[in-house]
Amino acid sequence: MTEPTRITPRTLKGFRDWPPETMIPRERLIETARRVYRSYGFSPIDTPALEYLEILSGKGSDETDKQLYKFQDHGGRWVGMRFDLTVPLARFAAQHVARLGTPLKRYHIATVWRGENTQRGRFREFMQCDFDTIGTISTAADVETALVIHDLMREIGFAEFTIRLNNRMVLTGLLERLSLADRAVAVLRALDKLGKIGPQAVAEEMVATAGATDEQARGVLRLAEISGDNDDVLRELGKLVEGNETGRNGAARLREVFKAVAAAGVPAERLRIDPSIARGLDYYTGTVYETLLDALPGIGSVCSGGRYDNLAAAFTSQELPGVGASLGLDRLLAAMEELGMVERVATPAPVFIPFFDKDRLHDYLRLAAALRASGIGVELYPDPKRLGQQLKYADRRGFRVALIAGGDEFASGVCQVKDLATGARQDVPLTSDAAELIIAVRKIL
RNA sequence: GUGGCUGUAGCUCAGUUGGUUAGAGCGCCAGAUUGUGGAUCUGGAAGUCGUGGGUUCGAGUCCCAUCAGCCACCCCA
Numbered sequence: 001m002t003e004p005t006r007i008t009p010r011t012l013k014g015f016r017d018w019p020p021e022t023m024i025p026r027e028r029l030i031e032t033a034r035r036v037y038r039s040y041g042f043s044p045i046d047t048p049a050l051e052y053l054e055i056l057s058g059k060g061s062d063e064t065d066k067q068l069y070k071f072q073d074h075g076g077r078w079v080g081m082r083f084d085l086t087v088p089l090a091r092f093a094a095q096h097v098a099r100l101g102t103p104l105k106r107y108h109i110a111t112v113w114r115g116e117n118t119q120r121g122r123f124r125e126f127m128q129c130d131f132d133t134i135g136t137i138s139t140a141a142d143v144e145t146a147l148v149i150h151d152l153m154r155e156i157g158f159a160e161f162t163i164r165l166n167n168r169m170v171l172t173g174l175l176e177r178l179s180l181a182d183r184a185v186a187v188l189r190a191l192d193k194l195g196k197i198g199p200q201a202v203a204e205e206m207v208a209t210a211g212a213t214d215e216q217a218r219g220v221l222r223l224a225e226i227s228g229d230n231d232d233v234l235r236e237l238g239k240l241v242e243g244n245e246t247g248r249n250g251a252a253r254l255r256e257v258f259k260a261v262a263a264a265g266v267p268a269e270r271l272r273i274d275p276s277i278a279r280g281l282d283y284y285t286g287t288v289y290e291t292l293l294d295a296l297p298g299i300g301s302v303c304s305g306g307r308y309d310n311l312a313a314a315f316t317s318q319e320l321p322g323v324g325a326s327l328g329l330d331r332l333l334a335a336m337e338e339l340g341m342v343e344r345v346a347t348p349a350p351v352f353i354p355f356f357d358k359d360r361l362h363d364y365l366r367l368a369a370a371l372r373a374s375g376i377g378v379e380l381y382p383d384p385k386r387l388g389q390q391l392k393y394a395d396r397r398g399f400r401v402a403l404i405a406g407g408d409e410f411a412s413g414v415c416q417v418k419d420l421a422t423g424a425r426q427d428v429p430l431t432s433d434a435a436e437l438i439i440a441v442r443k444i445l
Numbered sequence: 446g447u448g449g450c451u452g453u454a455g456c457u458c459a460g461u462u463g464g465u466u467a468g469a470g471c472g473c474c475a476g477a478u479u480g481u482g483g484a485u486c487u488g489g490a491a492g493u494c495g496u497g498g499g500u501u502c503g504a505g506u507c508c509c510a511u512c513a514g515c516c517a518c519c520c521c522a
Contacts, residue, residue, distance in 0.1 A: 008496080013513065063520055066446080084522090112522085117446075120515070121522080128522065189520090302522065328522025356480075391482035406480055420482070 014124025022333075025342045026127075029156060029329055030109055033129040036152045037107040040144060042131045045106045047088040049113075053078040059087045059283075059314065067114040081113040085130040085326065086283075086311075093134055094315035102135025102320075109329075121299045121331040132324025134311060139253060141323050142287045142307055143260040149291055149303050149325055150266045156332070157341060160294040161302075163266075164274040167254040167287050168306070170237060171223075171278060173247015178219045186210035188278035191220060195276070199224050223275040230258060233273045250286075257287055285309040289325050293335055302332045349377030350445055352399035352420075354391065356406045358384035363410065367403065370434035376441060378403075394420060401444050403437065405430070419444045 011017055018026060034044070050073075057065050057080065069081040082088050085108045097104060109129045118124060131148060133141040146163060153161050171188060175181045190205040197205075202224075203217040212220070226236040234255050241247025254273065262268060277290050286307030293302060305325025312320045336342050351371060353364050368378040379399070381390050387404070394402055404416040404425075414427040417440045428440045 010495095010513080067520085114521080116520070118514080119517090122520095123522090126522065300521070304522070326522065331522045354481085386479075387481050388478075389482090393482085395482040402481085404481070408480080416481090418481075423482085425481085 012124070014118040016123065016125070020347075022337075022342075024348055025336070026329070026333055029333060030127075030129070032155050033109060033152060033327055033329070034107070036148060036155055037129075037131050039151070040105070040131075040148055042105045042107040042133075042148075045092065045108050046110060047082070047085075047092055047108070049081055049111070050079045051082060051088060051091065053080045055091050055315075056080040056082065056087055059090070064114075067116045069113050069115050082110075083114045084112055085110060085128050086132075086324075089130070089132060089134075090312040090320075091315055093320055094312040094318070097135070097316075097318065097320065103141070104134040104322075105132070106134075107131040121334040123330060126328065126330040129327040129329050130324060131326075132305075132322050134320050134322035134324075137321045139256050139260065142253075142257045143264065145287070145305060145323050145325055146257065146261045146271075146289060147264055147266065149289060149305075149327075150261075150270060152303065152327060153291065157336075158293065161270065162272050162292050162294060163270055163303075164272045164277050164290040164292065165254065165258060165287065166274055166277045167250040167257075168278070168285050169246050169250025170241055170254060170275060171250075173241040173244040173250055174220065174223070176246060177241065177244050178216050180210070180212060180216055180220070183210040183212065187212060187220060191223070191276055192278045194224055226275060230268065230271065230273045233275065234258065237273070237275055253286065283308045283311070287323065293339075295339055296335050299331060299335045299338075301328070302335065303327045347379065347397040347399055349379045350400040351376055351378040351441060352390075352394040352397075352402045353378060353380045354387055354394070354402060354404060355381045355384045356387055356390075356404060357410070360405070360410065363405070366432075367405070367415070367430075367434060367437075371403075371438060371441065374438050376438065376445070391420075401441050403441075417441060417444070 037044075053068075053070055056068060057070075064083055068083055070078065073079050089106070089108065093104060107130065109127065111125055111127050113125050115124060116122075131145075133144065146165065149163055171191075172181065172184065175184050175187060180187055187206055187210045190202050190210060193205070194202050199221050203214070203221055206212040206217040206220065207214060222240060223237075226233050226240075228236075234251070237254070238248075238251045241251055258271065258273060261271060274290075277288060284306035286309070288306035289304060290301040291303035293299065303325055305323070307321070307323035309321050310319050311322050312318070333342070353368055355361070355364060364380050368380050371378045381393065387406075391402060399420055402418040402420055404418055405414075409415055409427070409430070412427075413430055415430045415437055416425050417428050417437065418425045426440065428436050430437065
């Protein structure tokens with residue numbers, strides 16, 4: 001026998017494996033997102049990972065085109081892997097909205113791919129959890145979007161986070177007043193960096209890359225000088241866009257959204273009107289959202305989104321306004337891990353049955369089946385090894401309860417219920433339906 | 446894509462101006478303890494020093510390339 005040539009097992013840059021101890025919390029996060037979305041009436045959809053290249057390219061900024069994974073398929077078609085869930089939604093809506101009707105509320109939890117350089121909390125393959133409301137321009141939908149973000153974060157277990165709100169129309173209005181509207185993209189891109197590089201550097205960038213005058217740059221940066229609580233900011237903002245129709249509407253809408261979100265019970269300290277956030281994506285036109293973790297702002301926004309006037313203009317003449325946001329699941333998970341919020345459990349089932357007596361396999365199988373029938377997850381150890389070893393295994397994996405039954409127990413018709421956290425044991429009568437056992441186990445769980 | 450830092454056992458790391466058979470802690474496996482885990486003790490397995498070249502009598506150590514991770518730019522979840 002010659003030694004076979006082995007291939008080094010490895011994963012691509014920016015792509016990762018998910019062993020049980022990371023996949024279990026990841027699935028838990030997905031379940032939470034689903035539950036919250038559904039509670040607001042959003043319905044699930046899915047779309048293909050691969051789309052015709054023409055569907056995907058040219059939809060975001062020129063950057064997204066560069067990051068797009070693209071290739072020719074076996075039939076010579078140019079195809080691309082989706083880099084977000086919004087463009088596929090636009091295509092989906094254009095194709096199906098006639099049948100589905102509006103408002104169309106959908107959520108979409110799926111993997112996306114971006115061929116960009118990796119960093120902490122930044123991968124080439126990652127999961128997004130999008131939710132959008134399409135076909136309405138009502139402020140109610142903007143408000144609901146913020147409420148969903150809030151519920152989502154709270155349900156996931158974050159107490160301290162900040163949803164930053166702005167409205168693109170405020171910025172547009174301001175830029176119109178300053179005669180900078182034609183250079184909006186470059187100006188807003190610079191402005192977006194305010195928190196990171198400071199007003200001085202932002203002004204320099206505006207002059208350098210957007211061709212703004214010093215005076216124009218100063219004008220934009222008056223946004224940054226606004227301080228105080230949310231009400232103060234709103235008031236100042238109003239003054240700044242005075243006399244400009246778009247800006248006034250934007251400020252009014254921002255105020256409306258903010259008031260309604262606060263009225264719906266979101267604590268004021270979770271909300272922050274921030275006139276400097278622009279969001280890079282060009283298609284946002286109204287309210288924009290960004291969510292930062294107070295304990296880890298450096299990892300970036302974990303849930304971002306906004307309102308767009310016309311999502312599917314590239315695909316249909318039908319106007320489809322909408323609003324939505326995207327939870328960056330893998331980034332959030334990376335943050336939670338860093339903050340020690342991820343409990344390392346390697347078993348999804350809470351109950352462990354050691355294979356104690358090698359002649360009692362059938363009894364153990366029946367016992368396990370009875371508990372599963374009542375909705376309790378059970379793992380039966382596959383080998384009749386020493387009990388100590390089996391319990392050690394159960395301990396390592398994080399099982400909560402062990403059901404121990406050997407010759408003594410079977411002889412007296414009981415089963416030992418052991419709480420693995422406390423070590424407490426108790427004998428419970430073993431019946432064919434295991435009713436008392438189930439009650440005893442439930443008490444511990 | 447550009448620039449900087451890093452890469453030794455499953456994990457965290459040590460490894461002297463290049464010099465014999467590359468070490469530790471934790472973890473893992475076994476035993477002490479043939480029916481009870483988390484503690485202790487004893488023993489054990491495990492590394493082509495990221496990978497491929499080069500310099501050298503000799504490379505974990507120096508040089509180059511490459512792959513991967515982290516950081517910055519850029520952009521974003």
